[in-house]
Amino acid sequence: MDALDLARWQFGITTVYHFILVPLTIGLTPLVALMQTFWYRTGKEHWLKLTKFFGKLLIINFALGVATGIVQEFQFGMNWSEYSRMVGDVFGAPLAIEALAAFFLESVFLGLWIFGWNRIPKGLHLAAIWCAAIGVNLSAYWILVANSFMQHPVGAEFNPDTGRAELVNFAALITNPTAVSAFMHVITAAFLTAGTFVTGIAIWWMVRSVRKGDHAQALTVWRPALLFGLVTVIASGLAVGGTGHHQAQLMFEQQPMKMASAEALCETTAGAPFSILTIGRLGSNNCGDTTPILELPGVTSFLATNTFTAELPGVLDLQEEKTELYADQFGTDVEYVPNLMVTYWSFRLMIGFAGFSAALALALLWYLRKDKVLGMPWLATLGLIAIPAPFLANSFGWIFTEMGRQPWVVHPNPASPVDFVYMLTQDGVSTVVSPGTVLASMIGFTLLYGALGVVWYLLMARYTREGVDNRANQMPPSATGAELPMSFVY
Amino acid sequence: MELSTLWFILIAVLWIGYLVLEGFDFGVGMLLKYLPRDEQERRVALNTIGPHWDGNEVWLLTAGGATFAAFPEWYATMFSGMYIALFLILVMLILRISALEWRPKVSDLAWRNRWDAIHVVSAWVPAVLWGVAFANLVQGMRIEVVERDGTVVPPDAVADALGTASHQLTGGFFSLLTPYTLLGGVVTASLFLTSGAIFLALKTDGDLRHRAARLAATLSPISLAATAVFALWGQVAFARSALAWLPLLVAALCLAAVVVTTRQRREGWSFVLNSVAIAAAVAWIFMALYPYVMPSSIDEAYSLTLAQASSTPYTLRVMTIVALTIVPVVIAYQAYTYWIFRRRLTTKQIPAEPAGLELSELR
Numbered sequence: 073m074d075a076l077d078l079a080r081w082q083f084g085i086t087t088v089y090h091f092i093l094v095p096l097t098i099g100l101t102p103l104v105a106l107m108q109t110f111w112y113r114t115g116k117e118h119w120l121k122l123t124k125f126f127g128k129l130l131i132i133n134f135a136l137g138v139a140t141g142i143v144q145e146f147q148f149g150m151n152w153s154e155y156s157r158m159v160g161d162v163f164g165a166p167l168a169i170e171a172l173a174a175f176f177l178e179s180v181f182l183g184l185w186i187f188g189w190n191r192i193p194k195g196l197h198l199a200a201i202w203c204a205a206i207g208v209n210l211s212a213y214w215i216l217v218a219n220s221f222m223q224h225p226v227g228a229e230f231n232p233d234t235g236r237a238e239l240v241n242f243a244a245l246i247t248n249p250t251a252v253s254a255f256m257h258v259i260t261a262a263f264l265t266a267g268t269f270v271t272g273i274a275i276w277w278m279v280r281s282v283r284k285g286d287h288a289q290a291l292t293v294w295r296p297a298l299l300f301g302l303v304t305v306i307a308s309g310l311a312v313g314g315t316g317h318h319q320a321q322l323m324f325e326q327q328p329m330k331m332a333s334a335e336a337l338c339e340t341t342a343g344a345p346f347s348i349l350t351i352g353r354l355g356s357n358n359c360g361d362t363t364p365i366l367e368l369p370g371v372t373s374f375l376a377t378n379t380f381t382a383e384l385p386g387v388l389d390l391q392e393e394k395t396e397l398y399a400d401q402f403g404t405d406v407e408y409v410p411n412l413m414v415t416y417w418s419f420r421l422m423i424g425f426a427g428f429s430a431a432l433a434l435a436l437l438w439y440l441r442k443d444k445v446l447g448m449p450w451l452a453t454l455g456l457i458a459i460p461a462p463f464l465a466n467s468f469g470w471i472f473t474e475m476g477r478q479p480w481v482v483h484p485n486p487a488s489p490v491d492f493v494y495m496l497t498q499d500g501v502s503t504v505v506s507p508g509t510v511l512a513s514m515i516g517f518t519l520l521y522g523a524l525g526v527v528w529y530l531l532m533a534r535y536t537r538e539g540v541d542n543r544a545n546q547m548p549p550s551a552t553g554a555e556l557p558m559s560f561v562y
Numbered sequence: 563m564e565l566s567t568l569w570f571i572l573i574a575v576l577w578i579g580y581l582v583l584e585g586f587d588f589g590v591g592m593l594l595k596y597l598p599r600d601e602q603e604r605r606v607a608l609n610t611i612g613p614h615w616d617g618n619e620v621w622l623l624t625a626g627g628a629t630f631a632a633f634p635e636w637y638a639t640m641f642s643g644m645y646i647a648l649f650l651i652l653v654m655l656i657l658r659i660s661a662l663e664w665r666p667k668v669s670d671l672a673w674r675n676r677w678d679a680i681h682v683v684s685a686w687v688p689a690v691l692w693g694v695a696f697a698n699l700v701q702g703m704r705i706e707v708v709e710r711d712g713t714v715v716p717p718d719a720v721a722d723a724l725g726t727a728s729h730q731l732t733g734g735f736f737s738l739l740t741p742y743t744l745l746g747g748v749v750t751a752s753l754f755l756t757s758g759a760i761f762l763a764l765k766t767d768g769d770l771r772h773r774a775a776r777l778a779a780t781l782s783p784i785s786l787a788a789t790a791v792f793a794l795w796g797q798v799a800f801a802r803s804a805l806a807w808l809p810l811l812v813a814a815l816c817l818a819a820v821v822v823t824t825r826q827r828r829e830g831w832s833f834v835l836n837s838v839a840i841a842a843a844v845a846w847i848f849m850a851l852y853p854y855v856m857p858s859s860i861d862e863a864y865s866l867t868l869a870q871a872s873s874t875p876y877t878l879r880v881m882t883i884v885a886l887t888i889v890p891v892v893i894a895y896q897a898y899t900y901w902i903f904r905r906r907l908t909t910k911q912i913p914a915e916p917a918g919l920e921l922s923e924l925r
Contacts, residue, residue, distance in 0.1 A: 135663035138616060139656040145626045146648055149641025156641075157728055160634020161873045168627035169884055171620060176892045180617035184899050187613040192902060233725055236634075239873075242880045502642040503708070504730045513649045520653060524660055531667050538919055562608040562666045562917065 076501045078510040079151040082517065084474075086143050088467050089521050093137035093528075095466050098212055098259065099266025100130050101178075102205040103304065105198075112198050118293040121540040126270065131186060132531045136524060138179070143517070145171070151510065155481055155500030159493070162228045162239045163218055166246070170214035178207030186561050212262070213255050220251035222482050223473070224326045225493040237482075237493040250326065253319045260311035261426070261469065265462040267304030268429040273536055274298035275436060275446065275455035280539075282447035290445040293540055298440070302433050309430035316423075317375060324376035324384075327483055329394075329408060330476035332387045333415035335372045336362065342383040346371035350416065359388060387412070397489060402496065410478040418472035425465035432458040565878040566868050569632040570855070572885060574848040576628055578841045580621035581692070581750075582757075585840055587615045589758015591658060591685025592751075594678055597762065597777060601671075601916070602909040603770045604678065608662070609912075610765040613903050615662060617896050619655070631881050635729060635871040636855045643703065643731020647695060647738060651688045658684035669916035689754045690747035694738060697746025700796045700850050702859035704733025705866065717863035729856065729866045742795065749792045752785035753843070756820070757836050764829040767906040778832060779824040786817040789839070793846055801850035802857075809849060813842035 073081075104126050111119035145167065148156050156163075181203035188197050221228070227244030228237045239245065274297035281290035324331040337344055338359035347364035370380030377384075387409045394408040432454060439446055477483050484494035590611050598604040630637040641648060661681035665674055707715040707723060708730045715723040759781055762774035793810045816839035823832040851857065855871045858864035872878070 131663065132667065135659055138619075139659040142619075142623065142655050143652050145623050146641055146652060149626075149630065149637045150645050150648055151642075153638035153642035154728075156630065156638040157634055160630055160637060161877050164627065164629075164631030164634055164637070164873070165877060165881055165884075168624065168631040168881065169888075171624040171627040172885065172888045172892065175620045175623055176617065176896070179620050180892075180896050180899055183613040183616050184902065187609075187903065235725055239877045239880070242876075502645075503710070503712070504642050504732055505645050509645055513645070516649065516653060520656065524656070527660070527664060531664060534919055535667070562605055562612045562662070 073507070073511075075505060075507040075510050076498055078507055078514055079501050079505075080497070082151060082510060082514040083147065084471075085514065086140065086147065086517055086521070087474075088470065089525070090137065090140040090144060091466060091470055092463055093133055093140065094212075095258075095262035095265040095463070096133050096269060097130065097137050098208050098262035099264070099304075099308075100126065100133070100269065101182075101201070101208050103263075103266050103270060103300075104130055105201040105205045107300070108198055108201055112194060118296060118540075121293060122297050125540045127185075128535050129532060131182075132528065132535065134182065136528050139524075140521065150513075151502055151505065152481075152500050153502040153504070155495060157236065158495055158500070159221070159237045159482060162225075162237050162245065162493075163221055165239065165242070166214045166217040166221075170211050170218075174207050174211035174214060176207075178204045178211065181207065209259060212258055213251070216254045216258060217246050217248060217251045220248045220254055221245065222480075223254075223477060224248060224250040224322075225482055225485050226250075228493050230491065230493045250322060253315065253322050257312065257315040257319050257469075260308045260315055261462065261466055263304055263308035264312050264426060264429060265466060267301050267308055268432070268462050269301075269459055270297060271301030271305055271433060271436065272455040272457075272459040274301050276452045276536075277539060278445055279447055279449060279452035279455075282445055283449070287445060289541070290447075295440075295445060298436070302437055302440075305429060305433040306437075309426070309433065312426055320375040321377065326486060327477065328385055328486075329387065329390045330410070330415070330473075331372075331376050332385060332390060333410050333412055333476050334419040334472065335384075336412045336416040337372065337384055337386045338388055339386040340383060340389050341386060342373070343370045343381045344372040344376075344384040345369045346375070348420070406479060406496070408479060410476050415472055415476045418468040418475065422465050422468040422472060425461040425468065428461045429458055429465070432461075565875055565882060566632075566872040568882065569628070569872070569878055570848065570852065570868055573625060573628055573632065574844060576621055576625035578844045580618070580625055581844055582837045582840050583618035583621060584615070585750075585754045586757040586761035587611050587618055588685045588689045589754040589756070590762060591681050591758070592689060592755055593758050593762070593777075594685070595682050597759070597773060598770060601674070602912050605666075605912050605917075606766055606770060606907045606909055607762060608665070609907055610762060612662075613899060616659075617899065619659075628881070628885070632873050632878060633855060633868075633871040634873060635866060639705070639729045639731055639856055639866055639871075643705070643733070644695060644698070644735075644738060646735040647691055651691050654684040654687045654691075657681075658688075666917040667919070669918040669920055686751065689751045693746040693748065693750030694743045695746075696750070696844075696847050697743040697792070697796075698738050699856065700746075700800050700847055701740065701742050702800065702857040702865070703731050704737045704860055705729055705731050705856055705858035705864050706860055707864050708732065717861040720863045724870065729858075729864065729870070731856070742792075742799075745788070745792050745795070749785070749788045749843075752781065752788045753836075753840055756781040756785045756824075757833075757840070760820075760824065760829065760832045760836055763827075764833050765906055767908040768910070770909070771906070775824065775827050775829065779821075782817070782821045782824045782832075782836075786814075786821055789817055789843060790814055793843065796850060797846075800857075802854065803849055803852055806846050806849035809842040809845040813839045813846060816842060 104123055107119050107126065108123040110116065111123055181200045184192070185197065185200040185204060188200055225237070226248045227239060227241040229240050231238050274294050278290045278294035278298060281287070281294060320331065335344060335346065336350065345367040347367045349365040350362050351365060373382040373384055374380045376382065391408050395404055395406070398406065436451070439451065479496050479498070480494060481497040481500040482493055482495040485492050590607055594604060594607060598607045657680050661677040661684060665677040707720045707727050709715060709723065709727045715727050756778060759774050759778035763771050763778055766774065793813065797806060797810055816835045820832050820835045820839065823835060853868050854865045855868055856866040
């Protein structure tokens with residue numbers, strides 16, 4: 073492997089890892105804030121218990137999300153210095169604003185929230201978690217503004233004298249329709265993730281309480297948590313579907329190659345089907361070699377255009393078109409088709425895993441209808457199995473959208489495909505960093521992330537198993553004898 | 563004033579914010595195994611920085627992001643050229659956050675000791691490496707102007723070549739380690755150590771406070787001496803501006819005053835003066851650099867200037883509006899959290915029961 077492949081692998085590994093943690097933080101922080109709001113408004117004890125229980129899990133998760141996020145801010149310069157030079161005038165601004173307007177908010181106020189129990193007035197304490205919740209959601213918007221510039225550059229011009237992209241319209245940059253659409257999809261997916269997390273844990277604990285004979289806890293604590301989680305899953309599940317459909321239409325306009333690659337559609341087709349299963353040598357990007365087994369007719373066309381009969385261009389025609397368009401600059405042997413096996417399967421796995429989590433919610437609603445609490449062990453198991461599903465859907469979604477953009481690091485805007493801002497990934501990589509150095513740092517990050525991932529999982533599992541009535545969620549007894557002990561988190 | 567100069571100053575301000583604030587976080591971490599005598603005292607020490615370390619660290623992310631936005635060439639050249647040093651810093655920052663946040667989650671002694679050991683290492687290494695990195699900026703690095711195909715542009719042809727060629731730090735990691743830059747590492751490490759000791763003396767009470775104050779009095783002459791040698795050497799050998807004498811003198815006077823105030827146990831003043839000294843030292847580094855952002859030690863013509871590295875005036879204008887609106891708000895609410903958690907902590911307030919759950923159930 074050369075430095076380019078290694079740098080891509082490193083970016084993929086560190087980013088997918090980071091984004092396992094991030095959606096849970098984005099979704100769970102507002103959910104915990106809501107739980108605390110319910111407690112603040114009603115004074116009901118179970119909402120306080122749930123706030124502390126899920127708050128602990130949030131903090132464990134937040135720590136690793138913050139830690140792995142620092143790498144993201146620096147690795148553009150480290151591994152992608154030529155990309156950074158080319159787009160820094162445009163791309164740097166949303167990153168800087170993300171830190172200023174969002175990271176400060178979430179970090180300072182989460183610190184205030186964690187250490188502020190019993191120390192600051194209740195209303196202020198509640199405001200702190202809401203500020204943190206706003207901060208994490210704002211950060212998603214700014215980073216998606218940056219990413220959307222790579223998907224669909226707007227608000228900038230190419231300066232041939234310097235060879236750089238230059239920002240000319242900040243308002244256009246931050247209202248990029250790609251960013252707005254991606255934000256809606258990512259945020260609803262984050263709520264689906266956090267909702268499934270709450271639902272899975274609540275049903276597991278409800279069954280556990282019932283089987284331990286603690287009906288009271290199952291009824292007064294876990295049933296409200298379960299209903300809260302279910303409402304979140306169903307609302308966000310529907311919204312994920314809707315926003316995904318909107319994003320697909322935008323993608324079809326802006327990146328038709330990515331849309332065709334999602335279906336591995338080789339030939340231009342009217343009424344393109346959505347295949348559920350395909351066998352053959354997709355990985356070879358060899359179009360003659362695949363056999364779709366099960367197809368839903370017209371569905372890919374519908375996803376892309378809202379009509380079942382629309383004509384979708386296939387990757388072969390698109391390859392021909394791009395080769396001609398960029399022959400002067402890049403020659404005629406550039407492969408403009410992304411890795412079809414990756415795009416085809418990641419697209420399906422994204423939809424499949426998200427659907428799994430929504431299906432679980434519907435099943436649970438069905439059972440909750442007749443019973444006030446549930447004690448079937450298989451439901452507890454199902455709840456736990458469901459938790460990773462949206463996490464996987466998130467990862468596959470990003471793998472699809474980033475791999476589907478290849479070979480571009482900045483995809484050309486179709487409104488102006490040749491005299492505007494675009495860049496091939498191979499031209500963005502740092503030139504002074506040797507393959508050995510990238511390999512060493514990639515191994516270093518992978519081992520470190522792997523080890524920390526094990527600790528993260530153990531702590532999350534341990535604190536989940538501890539439940540709401542144990543020491544983990546109670547204030548420590550005051551050592552000074554004061555009525556309200558200060559909370560010592562460390 | 564030109565906007566690029568304003569942004570040069572703003573970047574300096576962001577680094578000052580980072581190094582002053584995370585300086586004492588690092589200092590507390592560097593001392594964690596040595597100054598606190600037992601678990602109770604260690605918990606007191608960790609709780610003094612507990613509510614603040616994360617907000618403090620965001621100054622680094624903002625400095626990084628702002629450098630990217632305002633000086634893309636600086637960001638690209640520095641971060642790719644200092645790759646291994648940055649990689650080490652990143653690994654350490656990740657480990658330190660994990661040690662801070664996950665240590666108290668399990669009430670097992672071995673678990674805590676292991677995280678504390680990691681915490682100490684992950685505070686020392688970046689404390690030294692930041693100094694090495696900044697000293698490199700002052701001293702100059704193995705920077706050349708290189709075409710995409712790898713050919714080095716001759717020094718007299720740089721001006722015409724920059725449309726296609728770019729500044730690259732081609733020396734690699736070991737070219738960054740010289741006697742001067744290693745001294746820079748000693749400077750930041752000693753400044754942060756002193757800062758950590760002063761902070762602990764300011765924020766705790768009882769025996770720990772007295773030992774911290776004693777240690778601060780012992781450390782402050784060391785950081786004064788290291789900083790004085792480093793800055794004088796740099797000013798004489800490398801600085802591009804005589805104006806840089808000004809912050810140098812401020813830093814020296816403040817550090818000398820810290821030697822006195824730490825002896826007199828005036829913790830508040832020590833903290834303020836030490837922070838001003840760190841700020842003045844960073845200001846000295848930036849003034850010694852100006853008008854370059856990355857001077858070359860190979861040929862002056864290869865040095866990356868402020869003008870070459872800068873974003874377009876439009877981007878700088880947008881970013882100026884954003885920064886001048888948001889930064890004061892950030893400073894206000896961050897300062898407010900310091901006010902809320904202003905009380906001194908003592909071992910008497912720490913409950914006897916350890917925080918966290920038992921390890922035996924961790925499966």
